[in-house]
Amino acid sequence: xxxIEAIIRPNVLDAVKIQLDEIGVHGMTVxxxxxxxxxxxxxxxYRGAEYAVNLLPKIKLEVVVPNDQxxxxxxxxxxxxxxxxxxxxxxxxxxxxxxxxxxxxxxDNAAL
Amino acid sequence: xxxxxxxxxxxxxxxxxxxxxxxxxYGATIVAGKVxxxxxxxxxxxLVASLVGGAAYAQTPYNVKxxxxxxxxxTLWVLVAAFLVFGMQVGFTMLEAxxxxxxxxxxxxxxxxxxxxxCGLLFYAWGFSFMFSSGAGMHGLIGTQWFFLQHAPSxxxxxxxxxxxxxxxxxxxxxxxxxxxxxxxxGRTAWVGDLLYSVGVSGFIYPxxxxxxxxxxxxxxxxxxxxxxxxxxxxxxxxxxxxxxxHTIGGSVALAGAIVLGPRLGRTFKRDGGGPMLPHxxxxxxxxxxxxWFGWYGFNPGSTLSAMDFNGxxxxxxxxxxxxxxxxxxxxxxxxxxxxxxxxxxTVNGFLAGLVAITCPCYWVSPGGAIILGLVAGxxxxxxxxxxxxxRIDDPIGAVPVHMMAGIWGxxxxxxxxxxxxxxxxxTGPDTMPGDVxxxxxxxxxITVLRAQVVGSLISTGATFIVAFAMFKGLNxxxxxxxxxxxxxxGMDLHEHGVPAYPEYALIPSAVPAGALGHVxxxxxxxxxxxxxxxGH
Numbered sequence: 001x002x003x004i005e006a007i008i009r010p011n012v013l014d015a016v017k018i019q020l021d022e023i024g025v026h027g028m029t030v031x032x033x034x035x036x037x038x039x040x041x042x043x044x045x046y047r048g049a050e051y052a053v054n055l056l057p058k059i060k061l062e063v064v065v066p067n068d069q070x071x072x073x074x075x076x077x078x079x080x081x082x083x084x085x086x087x088x089x090x091x092x093x094x095x096x097x098x099x100x101x102x103x104x105x106x107x108d109n110a111a112l
Numbered sequence: 113x114x115x116x117x118x119x120x121x122x123x124x125x126x127x128x129x130x131x132x133x134x135x136x137x138y139g140a141t142i143v144a145g146k147v148x149x150x151x152x153x154x155x156x157x158x159l160v161a162s163l164v165g166g167a168a169y170a171q172t173p174y175n176v177k178x179x180x181x182x183x184x185x186x187t188l189w190v191l192v193a194a195f196l197v198f199g200m201q202v203g204f205t206m207l208e209a210x211x212x213x214x215x216x217x218x219x220x221x222x223x224x225x226x227x228x229x230x231c232g233l234l235f236y237a238w239g240f241s242f243m244f245s246s247g248a249g250m251h252g253l254i255g256t257q258w259f260f261l262q263h264a265p266s267x268x269x270x271x272x273x274x275x276x277x278x279x280x281x282x283x284x285x286x287x288x289x290x291x292x293x294x295x296x297x298x299g300r301t302a303w304v305g306d307l308l309y310s311v312g313v314s315g316f317i318y319p320x321x322x323x324x325x326x327x328x329x330x331x332x333x334x335x336x337x338x339x340x341x342x343x344x345x346x347x348x349x350x351x352x353x354x355x356x357x358x359h360t361i362g363g364s365v366a367l368a369g370a371i372v373l374g375p376r377l378g379r380t381f382k383r384d385g386g387g388p389m390l391p392h393x394x395x396x397x398x399x400x401x402x403x404x405w406f407g408w409y410g411f412n413p414g415s416t417l418s419a420m421d422f423n424g425x426x427x428x429x430x431x432x433x434x435x436x437x438x439x440x441x442x443x444x445x446x447x448x449x450x451x452x453x454x455x456x457x458x459t460v461n462g463f464l465a466g467l468v469a470i471t472c473p474c475y476w477v478s479p480g481g482a483i484i485l486g487l488v489a490g491x492x493x494x495x496x497x498x499x500x501x502x503x504r505i506d507d508p509i510g511a512v513p514v515h516m517m518a519g520i521w522g523x524x525x526x527x528x529x530x531x532x533x534x535x536x537x538x539x540t541g542p543d544t545m546p547g548d549v550x551x552x553x554x555x556x557x558x559i560t561v562l563r564a565q566v567v568g569s570l571i572s573t574g575a576t577f578i579v580a581f582a583m584f585k586g587l588n589x590x591x592x593x594x595x596x597x598x599x600x601x602x603g604m605d606l607h608e609h610g611v612p613a614y615p616e617y618a619l620i621p622s623a624v625p626a627g628a629l630g631h632v633x634x635x636x637x638x639x640x641x642x643x644x645x646x647x648g649h
Contacts, residue, residue: 045451047458047497047510049387 001096001112002070006061007035007089008081013059019076020063027112029062039087058089064096066109183272185419186539191277193414197284200407201228203400204291208298210397211457211509213389216299217613218605223294223306230307231287231314236261239286240279242319244268244327252331252341254320269328271417272539281414285358286322288411290314292362295511296370300377300600303608305593312583313365321576322357325349325568332568342567346560349568350550352428353415355472355522356569361576363516367505368580372588375506377600382501389508392619394456397509401460405436408467412474416537424537428474431482432467435474438486439466439493439518447494458494461510465493468515469522473529475537476550481529488525489518516573523569527562528552 008016013030020028034055044051065073074091082088101111117125129135205224209217231239238259245255258264261279268278290313294306301309324331336345351357380386391397413428443462447455469489470482477485496513505512532555535548551557587593599607606612 044390045453045455046390047388047455048447048450048501049382050451051387051390 001064001099001108002067003062003064003094003096004070004073004077005092005094006063006077006081007033007058007091008061008077009083009087009089010057010059012081012083013061015080016061016077019080020073023069023072023076025063025065025069025073025076027063031060031062033058033060037087037090056087064099064112066112182420182539183267183274186272186417187274187277189419189425190273190281190414190417193410194277194281194284196407196410197281197288197414198407200284200288200404200411201291203403203405203407204288204295206396206400206403207460208295208400208509210393210395210400211391212298214392214613214619216604217392218609218611219301219303220294220298221613222303222609223301224291226307227290227294227310227314228287230310231290232283234311234315235279235283235286235319237315239315239319240282242316243286243323244278244282246327246329247323250329252324252327252329252334254323255327270539273417278417281417285354285411286314286318289318289354289358289362292359292511292515293365293369295509295515296363296366296505296507297373298508299506299604300373300375300595301369302592302595302599305587308587308592309365309369309583313362313580317365317576317579317583318357318361321361321572321579325351325357325572326354332571335568336564345564345567347550347564349564350476350526350561351472351523351568352475353412353471355468355470355519356572358519359468359471359515360519360523360569360573363512363514363519364573364576365580366507367512367516368577369584370505370507370512372581372584373594375504376508377597379506381504383504388501391457398456398460401464404464405467408432408436408471412471416475418537418539418541420540421537421542424475424534424542427479427534430479431474431477432470434479434482435466435470435486435489436463437466438483439463439469439490442487442490443494444490446491450498457510458497461493461497461514462490465489465514465518468518469525471519472522473526476526476530476534476552478529478531478533481531481554485522485525485529489521492517492521520569520573524562524565526550526552527559527565528554530557530561531555532557 006016010032017028020026035058036054036056039056041052041054041056044053061077063073070093074093077091099108099111100106130139201224205221208220208224212220240261241258242255245257247254247256250256261276264275266275267273268275271278273281290310293309293313294301325333327333331341332349334340335342335348337343337348375381376389379389409429409432412432413425416424416428419425440459440463443465444454444459447458447462466486466489469485469492470477473485474482493510493513496517497507497510500507500512507513530550530552532549532551535543535545535550537543550561553559553562584593595604595607603612
């Protein structure tokens with residue numbers, strides 16, 4: 001099993017969910033995070049003073065899928081989340097040792 | 113037994129049962145219930161009889177005289193205005209809460225509520241007496257009658273308004289002043305210090321200094337006439353609804369407090385590369401500002417104390433509106449070049465400054481004059497915020513520029529913009545004596561009014577600032593004014609009140625001032641611990 005962690009712009013979340021739905025991935029975990037990479041941030045102004053906003057709001061999406069589905073999921077996310085501008089985000093893949101469905105005690109691929 | 117008991121059997125059975133304690137209790141309960149039922153029926157009968165059975169009496173003839181209508185109408189007007197002014201408490205609460213950080217919000221909310229409650233009781237006990245009664249032998253400095261509202265007449269002085277209604281109206285004003293004072297002291301004032309200085313402001317500073325301008329024998333009110341203070345002045349100090357009495361006094365106390373307290377921990381200033389701490393809810397702040405504007409429609413027009421001067425009421429309301437509109441726009445435009453952004457904080461403070469400024473002259477200026485002085489007030493709000501920032505004074509909501517500085521401007525502007533048609537509002541209509549009319553410098557009235565306004569403003573503001581500064585220094589000496597460093601780091605709401613304002617959310621600010629990273633705030637006034645603070649918070 002492979003975990004796909006995608007850090008994406010908040011406004012593309014709905015498009016990504018639709019894409020994942022189309023390839024049959026329905027379960028996911030979504031976090032609201034702040035982060036920075038190449039995208040440097042922006043400057044706020046308030047009462048005449050400047051504020052550097054370096055940590056930008058992003059969405060982190062986590063999906064765990066069987067090994068053979070991982071490539072499709074990555075393609076789906078990239079196609080929905082890419083805008084071509086700096087700040088599109090990153091995707092990380094890692095191996096998952098074990099997965100359990102709490103309700104039925106199913107293991108591994110049956111739990112996904 | 114299956115057969116139906118006969119009457120004789122029932123009676124024998126009753127005798128047998130009465131020998132048992134449970135059956136006796138049961139019987140007593142039944143009897144009591146029946147007696148209660150009967151009594152209820154009797155009560156209903158009596159009630160119905162009293163409602164419909166009485167003899168019809170002819171009404172004694174009652175002719176309504178003009179004066180029987182005037183006092184009730186004026187009292188009603190004052191009461192409605194008092195309710196509107198009290199509604200400003202909601203506005204202040206929202207404004208202050210919106211502009212502060214989420215970690216100090218509960219403290220701001222508590223302060224607004226508790227200082228209202230304190231003010232009510234203090235104003236009942238001696239505040240109203242100090243401020244609005246005459247003081248024999250006190251040289252117009254303080255009142256000495258009606259403590260605890262005892263032995264008071266049924267109406268207040270010549271207004272004809274019900275005494276307690278007038279008390280309520282003035283309580284709402286006192287409450288406004290005491291809420292203004294908390295504005296510049298947000299986020300680092302210990303609760304005990306909060307309570308004590310609220311007592312000082314509501315119980316002593318506001319009523320006594322306010323007496324000078326608004327008391328029946330007030331020093332500044334009676335100024336300029338023979339036998340009184342500075343008889344050569346030619347006219348007294350005028351403050352229609354309290355630019356000085358409520359707002360400048362409140363703003364001056366706030367300034368004294370902000371200076372003695374020092375800035376919040378971690379606060380850096382623009383001249384050191386930092387800037388103000390970000391507000392946590394601009395929606396709340398703006399809505400609060402607009403609610404204040406709404407309440408101002410009781411604050412200013414209600415100060416006519418007379419619905420019979422209906423033209424005066426209309427004029428005051430219109431002037432109030434126009435000054436606010438002008439102030440909001442001028443602040444927005446004046447603030448634009450600084451950062452090339454249309455700043456919401458400046459705009460809200462701008463219209464509030466316009467409202468504060470018009471509060472003194474609203475009865476005597478024309479709508480055109482109201483617009484001009486509102487425009488200036490908006491500029492003062494922005495310039496004042498920048499000035500305080502430059503002085504390294506932490507004023508989270510801009511209370512000092514909006515209330516103290518715009519209040520002084522409004523007070524002085526009467527001497528410029530009084531248009532020469534209006535004198536005063538009386539219970540039966542406007543005062544039409546030509547000698548009482550106020551004319552300002554721009555309308556050919558010379559400097560008479562302006563001079564009196566300058567003197568009155570100087571005396572009130574100076575006295576307030578000195579007394580307030582001394583009070584805060586005293587509280588600081590006893591270590592009750594400033595929150596402990598540990599408390600401020602832990603989070604004021606948790607430390608003083610045990611609960612954060614938003615327990616469900618983990619909140620971190622989105623940004624720090626661009627040049628602030630690595631800078632440390634200047635050391636605040638002495639606190640319980642003397643260890644130096646680390647960088648940031």
